[in-house]
Amino acid sequence: MTVEARRPDTAARAEGAGTAPAPSGPLLSVRDLTMTFPGRRSASGRRGAPVRAVDGVSFDLAAGETLGLVGESGCGKSTTGRMLVRLLEPTSGSITFDGRDITRLSQRGLRPHRRHLQMVFQDPHSSLNPRQTVARIISDPLLVQGWSASDARRRAAELMDLVGLIPEHIDRYPHEFSGGQAQRIGIARSLATSPRLIVADEPVSALDVSVQAQIVNLMERLRRELDLAYVFIAHDLSVVKRVSDRVAVMYLGRIVEIGEKRALYESPQHPYTRALLSAVPLPDPAAERRRERIVLLGDPPSPAAPPPGCTFHPRCPKAQDVCRTDRPLLRIAASREVACHFPGD
Numbered sequence: 042m043t044v045e046a047r048r049p050d051t052a053a054r055a056e057g058a059g060t061a062p063a064p065s066g067p068l069l070s071v072r073d074l075t076m077t078f079p080g081r082r083s084a085s086g087r088r089g090a091p092v093r094a095v096d097g098v099s100f101d102l103a104a105g106e107t108l109g110l111v112g113e114s115g116c117g118k119s120t121t122g123r124m125l126v127r128l129l130e131p132t133s134g135s136i137t138f139d140g141r142d143i144t145r146l147s148q149r150g151l152r153p154h155r156r157h158l159q160m161v162f163q164d165p166h167s168s169l170n171p172r173q174t175v176a177r178i179i180s181d182p183l184l185v186q187g188w189s190a191s192d193a194r195r196r197a198a199e200l201m202d203l204v205g206l207i208p209e210h211i212d213r214y215p216h217e218f219s220g221g222q223a224q225r226i227g228i229a230r231s232l233a234t235s236p237r238l239i240v241a242d243e244p245v246s247a248l249d250v251s252v253q254a255q256i257v258n259l260m261e262r263l264r265r266e267l268d269l270a271y272v273f274i275a276h277d278l279s280v281v282k283r284v285s286d287r288v289a290v291m292y293l294g295r296i297v298e299i300g301e302k303r304a305l306y307e308s309p310q311h312p313y314t315r316a317l318l319s320a321v322p323l324p325d326p327a328a329e330r331r332r333e334r335i336v337l338l339g340d341p342p343s344p345a346a347p348p349p350g351c352t353f354h355p356r357c358p359k360a361q362d363v364c365r366t367d368r369p370l371l372r373i374a375a376s377r378e379v380a381c382h383f384p385g386d
């Protein structure tokens with residue numbers, strides 16, 4: 042029996058209060074999402090140029106689907122994830138969840154939707170309050186939703202069982218758990234309110250490789266059993282390949298390629314995607330020796346001073362004159378969307 046099925050009736054009523062039947066369509070629809078941070082102040086007090094961390098991100102996500110969001114550090118993927126669950130307020134653009142525009146809802150207006158939108162963080166220990174027991178950590182979202190303390194505690198124990206923790210450890214503190222176990226606590230907390238979408242921000246990158254596989258397997262099982270949708274943010278393309286149905290590649294705040302996983306991994310169309318994939322180790326040593334690595338020049342430019350035209354052009358082995366002046370928009374190429382004037386090989 043699933044935890045959802047065992048939810049106490051009283052709490053289920055409290056959770057359902059004020060929500061209307063869901064319309065059909067994508068579970069999540071993101072349009073032209075941008076985030077601009079104010080520039081840093083220098084020692085002289087002058088403020089630097091604003092930083093466009095996310096620059097016009099758009100995608101849809103179906104119920105039960107996983108979208109992998111990949112790119113180098115600083116590409117805007119984590120900022121995007123935090124905007125999706127409204128931990129950050131977008132500068133512009135829209136986020137439609139289950140047919141309702143939640144972009145500008147107040148915290149009070151967001152409350153009926155909040156339970157369906159949860160987040161799992163990268164560093165499990167730093168995302169858990171060290172002074173709270175596991176019971177309190179997992180119960181907290183339920184208490185906010187109006188559950189009684191006893192029902193919330195019972196549900197917390199069920200969730201510990203669901204994620205592979207021992208329910209009898211419910212009164213322990215985070216430091217008494219390993220990194221992998223702590224991430225299971227974080228996942229249990231995210232599941233407490235029966236969400237439909239979880240944004241997982243580098244959920245395994247702080248863990249040992251063997252533990253990573255266990256957490257990925259757990260998230261896969263939970264997705265199947267609970268019909269979850271994930272936005273799975275990672276820089277490790279091997280991990281993303283395992284969990285995703287579709288993949289979006291971000292560079293300097295923009296999606297440069299987005300499409301079905303198999304097509305994207307087998308025939309990447311954007312030079313940046315090709316470079317990222319060429320660095321993923323292959324399981325076959327002979328294939329690994331034969332494979333040609335694409336080494337990108339330099340580091341990504343600062344989002345405070347992005348290059349004109351295609352922002353990838355200073356590092357792109359295929360760059361031509363038009364790339365230095367004209368920004369390529371996402372358009373269909375080889376059954377996915379690519380932002381490149383010269384997609385393909």
Ligand code: SF4
Pocket residue numbers: 311312313351352353354357358359360361364369380381382383384
């Ligand atoms: Fe490279 Fe030009 Fe395509 Fe940008 S538009 S990725 S610079 S080929």
